[in-house]
Amino acid sequence: MTTPAPSSPPARPAPTSRDVARAAGVSQATVSLVLGDKWRGRVSERTAGLVRDTARDLGYRPNLAARTLRLGRTRTALLVVPALTNEFFARVYTGAAETAAEHGFGVVLYPSPDGVGPARDPFASARTALDGVIASSMATGALGALRAAGLPLVMLDSDPTESGGHTGSDDDGTPKAAAAHVNLDIADGIHQVTDHLLALGHRRFVHLASAVDSWTFDVRARTLATALRSVPGTTLRTVRSRLDVHSARAATEQALAGATTRPTALICDDDILAAGACKALRRLGLGVPEDVSVTGFDDLALASAVEPELTTVRLPAEQVGRRGMAALLAVLDGRAPESGDLPVELVVRGSTAPAP
Structure with missing residues (x-):
């Protein structure tokens, strides 16, 4: 006679937004506003922090598939860089990905095949795969294939005179300029x-x-x-x-x-x-x-x-990535991105000394 194996305890159901609301002592509408990053001007910073902390402690994960259907968004951004071998761009990606994750977004990293030259659309249709594009250290003219998709475009470490504050294409099919720029000083x-x-x-x-x-x-x-x-x-x-x-x-x-x-x-x-x-x-x-x-x-x-x-x-590369992703989120929400160049700092070490 064999002894039956002990049964496993039933799987614990995943926490819901209602669980977060109950634990935080707020309404489900408040939870939705905070986790959807729509709380500014409607919910206090203290309450927003409480909701985020409660969601993290409970292990709550929003149903991104349902949200995508409801909002008509993929919640995915494309980061275009000239090369993967340069540490600066790796750090830009790290900053962008961290900010994206805080808002339920993902970031796809795409090295342009021709460096700072023309970047091809890596998808059958960028419009259906992405919510927006962030490009680092490139010219908007090199992104014609992606700009033609009509997606919001945020440029990092790039010529600010190319910014026109519009996205999409003109009547003649010419892509409009970037929606936002994030630059270093x-x-x-x-x-x-x-x-x-x-x-x-x-x-x-x-x-x-x-x-x-x-x-x-x-x-x-x-x-x-x-x-x-x-x-x-x-x-x-x-x-x-x-x-x-x-x-x-x-x-x-x-x-x-x-x-x-x-x-x-x-x-x-x-x-x-x-x-x-x-x-x-x-x-x-x-x-x-x-x-x-x-x-x-x-x-x-x-x-x-x-x-x-x-x-x-x-150069604060991670901050460049964070600011770039925040700018894209602002554009998607119809808000004005944060302005101003990011400060840089001279670090004096042993390779300089008084002239001989």
Whole structure:
């Protein structure tokens, strides 16, 4: 005679919005407003926080399928980036995904096949698969296939003059401009770099510039040239390089080999270029920063991994992603997105010193 196996306890039913309302001491309508992110102006911040905390403690998950049918939304956003190999874009995605998850949205990450060039529609029809598009460090002109779908478009780290505050297409089929822009104060970052180096006595500069044709790198070049032009006795030479360490090393070696007077500072468009520049200087028998100071931009993990550690401009990439997703949610709700550029910060480390 076999002993029957003990029966498993009945599965506990998933909590409902009614359970959340009862536990929080509010109405179901309030729960719906808060978890649907429609509470502002209707529910106090304290009550909204109470509802969110209660839902989390109970393990409540909204029925997204039913909500999608009711609202006519997929609750999915597409994040388009030039590349997956750059840490900056990974951090942008992290910020966007965190904010999206707080509002029951998902984010699909899509690297444009041609970098900052034209991005193809990765779906049979973006209109039926997505609620909106977020694009980082690209031009709106490269997103024609996605813009033609009439989806809200939020641009990150991109030319703000392209913003027209509209979505969809004109009568002739030309896609309208982005609905919102989220930018970093790139120009201020360059000013912080130049102020730091000028205060150290540097007057002979080489700009190791990215060969990528994009707004963010154009701003760096224009701002740097303008800032140094106003200081008597300064010289600036620009050398372009692909965004990899090997190319940056070769470009730096070539620039210094052809220079009649050695620069005292190398200003690099990002940390990867700065790492390549440091390798080149060592190969040429020059010390960093004893002979030549080097600055980067972005504050990637690489910046504190090289020796000496890089003086660089810290960009809040996760915040860019969060602000971008929040802007898309605002556009979808008919609200005005938050305005203003995100501040950046110069981080001074061992790669800069007084001019020799």
